[in-house]
Amino acid sequence: MFTAMIDRVLTPEQMADAVRRRDPAFDGAFVFAVKTTGVYCRPSCASRPAKPENMSFFPTPEEAERAGFRACKRCRPDRASEPDPHVAMVRRACETIAAAEQAPSVAALAEEAALSPFHFHRVFKKVTGVTPKAYAAQMRARRADESLRTAGTITEAIYGAGFSSSSRFYETATARLGMTPTAARRGGEGQVIRFAVGEASLGAVLVAATDKGVAAILMGDDPGGLVRDLQDRFPHADLVGGDAGFERTVAQIVGLIEAPGGVLDLPLDIRGTAFQQRVWKALRAIPAGRTATYAEIAAALGRPSAVRAVGQACAKNPLAVAIPCHRVVRTDGDLSGYRWGVERKRKLLEREAAR
DSSP states (O other): OOOOOOOSSOOHHHHHHHHHHTOGGGBTTBEEEETTTTEEEOTTOOSOOOOGGGEEEESSHHHHHHTTOEEOTTTOTTSOOOOOHHHHHHHHHHHHHHHOSSOOOHHHHHHHHTSOHHHHHHHHHHHHSSOHHHHHHHHHHHHHHHHHHHSSSHHHHHHHTTOSSHHHHHHHHHHHHSSOHHHHHTTTTTOEEEEEEEEETTEEEEEEEOSSSEEEEEEESOHHHHHHHHHHHSTTSEEEEOOHHHHHHHHHHHHHHHSTTSOOOSOBOOOOOHHHHHHHHHHHTSOTTOOEEHHHHHHHTTOTTOHHHHHHHHHTOOBTTTSOGGGEEOTTSOOOOOTTOHHHHHHHHHHHHTO
C-alpha cells in the first residue's frame, strides 16, 4: 500500500521496511546500498531483494558513491525521476492527514489538491487502496498504538493520538489491537492465548486463539519453530496449552487441511492493515478448486498495479487454509512462493481439485 513519509528522520527499520515493500513513496528520501554487489538503489527498485544484513542506507546518492558504491543500472537512483502527479498529490495529502491533530475533511484535502471532492476521493483510493477516511483512521490508530508503549497513561495516548473521546478509541481498540489497550501497552501482558500443535499429513500444525477467535494457523516441519513464531508475535502474552475443548478446534482445522475445500465453522480473529484485510477478504471469495492470479486479485481490488503488494499480503497471512492464499498463482500458472512451502501449496490445490 502507498505509505506516506510521516517522519522526516527515518529509522533503519523504517527504511528497511520501505525497501522490502519496494515503496515508491520513499524514492528520493534515501537510497540503499548492497554490500555484496557494491550497488546502491532506490527503495522501489525491482531488483532481487538483498538480505537485510547486507544493506546500508544513505540520505543521498552522492553519499553512497562517496562510500564506494555505484548506481544501479536498473532503477537509476542517480537520476532525477518524473513522479506520477497523482502519486505526488496523494503523498502530500497523506502527509497532511498524518500531521493533523484532527483528520481533515475530504473537501479540504480536495481543495488543497485543486480537485473536486469526488475526483480526489477516487484518485486517493486508487493510489492507496483505501479511502481518505480509512487512511486517517489508520494513522490515528497507529499513533495511539505507538503511544500506548510510551505514554504515561492510556488516556494520554488516546487524546495525544487525536481521538475526540476515550469511547471513540475503545469502540475499535480491541478489533485493531486484538487485545485490550492495556494489554497492548504491555506487549500482550495479561492476554491469554490458547494454543496447541497438531499433526496433519502436511506436517505440524499450530493453532492459536484469543477470546475473539482463531488468530493463527501455522504449518511447518518443526513444531518448536512454530511455537517460537507464536511467542515472537505475542512476547508478553500468557500462552497456555489448549484444553480438551480446544483440541476439538485443532481437529477441525486439521480436517480442513486434509480436505481444504470444506468450510471452517469457527470464529476468526483476523488482524492486519486495511489493505491486507481487503486482500484476505478477496482470497476467501475464491471458490474451492479454483485459482486466481495475483494480478486478478489486484484488479478486483481496483488497484491493477498493486500485484506485488497483493503478494506481500498473501505472505503475511497468519491463517493458513482458513484464508486460502494457496489459491493464488502467478499469471503463467506457476505456484510461486507460499509461506508454508510450495509443495504444501501444490498438495492443497490437488486435494481441492479432486473433490
